[in-house]
């Protein structure tokens with residue numbers, strides 16, 4: 001099944017009300033049917049729940065199911081014949097669950113205290129941070145506004161041979177809304193921090209300009225250039241077809257982005273790895289409002305037909321008619337992985353990489369360990385990945401079956417990786433996180449932070465991330481017996497059985513926060 005999209009319609013919907021957006025976002029048309037006809041049809045059926053309308057038209061039994069989830073959020077469930085499933089919310093285009101075949105639970109963490117009020121981002125799943133990561137950009141909102149905006153569905157294909165897929169587009173905001181989001185210029189550096197500019201920071205710490213991949217050359221909208229880029233992507237996404245041309249909705253779409261390499265080369269001796277410096281938020285450019293209005297941001301979510309791997313593709317296109325508008329952004333796919341015991345996991349692929357420790361005044365250090373372990377305090381690090389050598393990040397021992405989550409993200413697309421765990425203190429402070437939930441989550445976030453993406457007119461940037469689950473070769477009986485708890489309630493120690501996923505009072509755990517370890521006192525499936 002193929003569905004054409006009507007991006008122009010969504011561009012004309014500036015409001016932020018979730019339901020109306022959902023309505024307008026459904027201005028999809030099957031090939032041959034005009035947008036006008038579709039709009040008319042929706043108007044006639046105005047009394048019907050829009051999500052029902054989408055389900056009737058684009059739902060595919062056993063592959064794509066549109067429904068309302070918690071808080072009335074519009075959702076889509078993707079399923080494969082092999083038994084994998086994933087849920088994505090229109091709000092934030094946020095993947096909220098992902099369960100490959102033969103796994104007992106979703107491998108994505110969502111807090112039991114998560115708030116589904118269409119105002120704040122849901123704590124868990126994979127929020128999209130755009131157009132800025134954290135405070136590193138000109139917006140007031142931490143992590144930008146994409147994660148708490150209702151996105152529009154622009155493409156759905158439940159019958160895709162590589163697995164069901166959906167594509168969402170971030171609606172364009174009105175100038176007045178954008179103005180409210182922007183910090184008055186100039187932005188002050190955080191108090192007490194060193195005042196080095198971001199340029200100083202990058203040149204001091206990372207002196208070599210990152211080599212550009214063929215996919216990130218500054219380009220024109222000529223088709224020749226776009227073909228190179230697509231070939232590169234086909235290789236990277238292990239057979240997943242590149243969706244850019246399908247999604248472009250126009251044949252002449254510019255097909256790649258140039259990430260501007262502004263890092264100046266400086267002599268080797270100026271490299272410093274322990275200086276306390278600051279990533280200074282950018283000041284607001286006078287044309288930033290116009291740039292944001294003309295940015296097209298899309299997220300493709302596909303569930304692999306065979307292995308149930310979760311493929312995300314974030315795509316940003318500067319569609320401004322003006323050469324003066326240079327769209328600059330930082331971004332992250334803020335994945336909350338669900339783990340049985342955070343202190344047990346091992347994260348590999350970061351050894352030898354420099355990182356900024358956000359819990360220690362942005363101190364820069366080098367990770368010397370073969371793998372990263374989280375010991376229970378707050379961890380908040382921005383890793384600078386090694387170009388082209390650490391495309392694969394592995395989070396090992398995520399469950400009692402010793403399973404591994406593999407995260408493939410090219411360092412060309414995402415040169416940084418953020419590791420975040422709030423630890424007990426911050427868990428307690430965050431209203432939408434249970435005090436103990438830090439033990440059951442680990443955020444691993446492919447990101448672009450240090451050197452923002454800069455898109456000139458008609459340039460485009462794409463970033464792919466693939467999550468795959470690899471079960472351990474053999475699970476010993478002893479490991480099975482020690483099936484860890486997936487969730488606790490606050491007092492009683494009820495846990496979820498690692499096999500049947502049912503909470504049971506007969507599965508008891510006790511926890512020593514001081515030791516920051518979970519101790520299973522007895523495990524018995526109900």
Ligand SMILES: O=P(O)(O)OC[C@H]1O[C@@H](O)[C@H](O)[C@@H](O)[C@@H]1O
Pocket residue numbers: 134142143334358380381418420445
């Ligand atoms: O609470 P928020 O806005 O969702 O952010 C959660 C965390 O997100 C991480 O990506 C940041 O590195 C942390 O600094 C931040 O605390």
